[in-house]
Amino acid sequence: MKSPSQPRDRGIPEATVARLPLYLRALHGMAERGIATVSSEDLAVAAGVNSAKLRKDLSHLGSYGTRGVGYDVEYLVYQISRELGLTQDWAVAIVGVGNLGRALANYGGFVSRGFRVAALVDADPEVVGDTIAGLNVEHIDDLEAVIKRRGVSIVVLATPAAAAQEVCDRVVAVGVTSILNFAPVVLSVPESVDVRKVDLSIELQILAFHEQRKAGGPLMAVDSQ
Amino acid sequence: MKSPSQPRDRGIPEATVARLPLYLRALHGMAERGIATVSSEDLAVAAGVNSAKLRKDLSHLGSYGTRGVGYDVEYLVYQISRELGLTQDWAVAIVGVGNLGRALANYGGFVSRGFRVAALVDADPEVVGDTIAGLNVEHIDDLEAVIKRRGVSIVVLATPAAAAQEVCDRVVAVGVTSILNFAPVVLSVPESVDVRKVDLSIELQILAFHEQRKAGGPLMAVDSQ
DNA sequence: CCGACTTTGTGCATCGGTTCACAAAGGGAT
DNA sequence: ATCCCTTTGTGAACCGATGCACAAAGTCGG
Secondary structure (H helix, E strand, O other), X not given: OOOOOOOOOOOOOHHHHHHHHHHHHHHXXXXXXXXXXXXXXXXXXXXXXXXXXXXXXXXXXXXXXXXXOEEEHHHHHHHHHHHHOOOOOEEEEEEOOOHHHHHHHHOHHHHOOOEEEEEEEEOOOOXXXXXXXXXXXXXXXXXXXXXXXXXXXXXXXXXXXXXXXXXXXXXXXXXXXXXXXXXXXXXXXXXXXXXXXOOHHXXXXXXXXXXXXXXXXXXXXXXXX | OOOOOOOOOOOOOHHHHHHHHHHHHHHHHHHHOOOOEEXXXXXXXXXXXXXXHHHHHXXXXXXXXEOOOEEEHHHHHHHHHHHHOOOXXXXXXXXXXXXXXXXXXXXXXXXXXXXEEEEEEEOOOOOOOXXXXXXEEEEHHHHHHHHXXXXXXXXXXOOOHHHHHHHHHHHHHOOOOEEEEOOOOOOOOOOOOEEEEOOHHHHHHHHHHHHHHHHHXXXXXXXXX
């Protein structure tokens, strides 16, 4: 019942998807330095992964390498970009223009790869109307209208924790299915909506755990040898 | 009566460590709402995970639940905090006080759980000497001195990509072994140093991949090549 | 004190992902 | 054209994480 028209396997493992942007960045750097072809070994080192893993990852996209030679940098950049959907233009809205939202609006890494900050939204009347990173901050009451008017398909939540779920519900109601959440809450969304979470304090806590272990805590029975 | 399972298995799976902060946050919320005990089912829902997974995760810390009842919220908060090393005070330095570094310095989530921003460092003479979030911004030339003086054990890198590796090398040289890196580069560090990476543009790219797939559906036409 | 009920802790099957190791494929030299 | 050298692409073993399902352990009402 499935359409066999696709030459490539469309079931790319999640772990692979998460690494493709890494390869892409390394490849961009190489392209800028005028490198035309690269071996899996060199690219793996540049991306900080094992070369067998890299080859298996790329094999999920298709057979784009040349044995005995390696991969054509430009071509691979194109293929990965296309696979990730970066050949199209994504309109992103940032909701919550506090310190973090502001930083995100100004973050160069967004625009650089197919993403465009298309709207800034906040609830604070003090901030609404300000121009940040060349964009006018709009009022949260107009959230739905702004999303539709600007064709926003990805929403970045940088609101306080207490407001995140409500904003989330509203953007989901107008059809947004991709959300990047910086608020420290577990969002509840329909199955069809994709939420990714970035939590700064969780990362620190994980570091603290390992740091504590290294340091050898007071009540700790270290099993080293 | 607590069971004599104090120094429980110290080999806690990485995946479990990554979820403990999530449980901790949910538990804090419950403690604030006056909830005394919680079942694995309820806590799992609050943390957005499967209850069997939660029980297995907690079992790695010890046997802290009571069958037929659940877990004592306060006690579990304490146990997880201790395991993560949050019962001690961690001095964090933020290097790079651009938009992102500023946002991090003001981010409440840091201080709230055992972390203390102990120093801000930047290379820009325009910024050095400013007071941000109650802290004086110090010059990058004094990096090593500041780290030693303030007892910094975790460094947050919020510098431009080009500067990250050099700063990293310097902090590693004075003994820092835990780094949270926001710069879009692969840092090379000795085996003993722990680096965690947060990359905003990578998260967006992963979202774009799934969004593209949703939008296109199984019969999406993709041109040849 | 007992028996019904609740919920934990875990053995086990399973799954996705990683790594190894090598045959197959291609380029370049002669 | 043929041989040698390099590097890809992948089968297969391995490893850690997940989720099911249930016995064990404990509570509570009567």
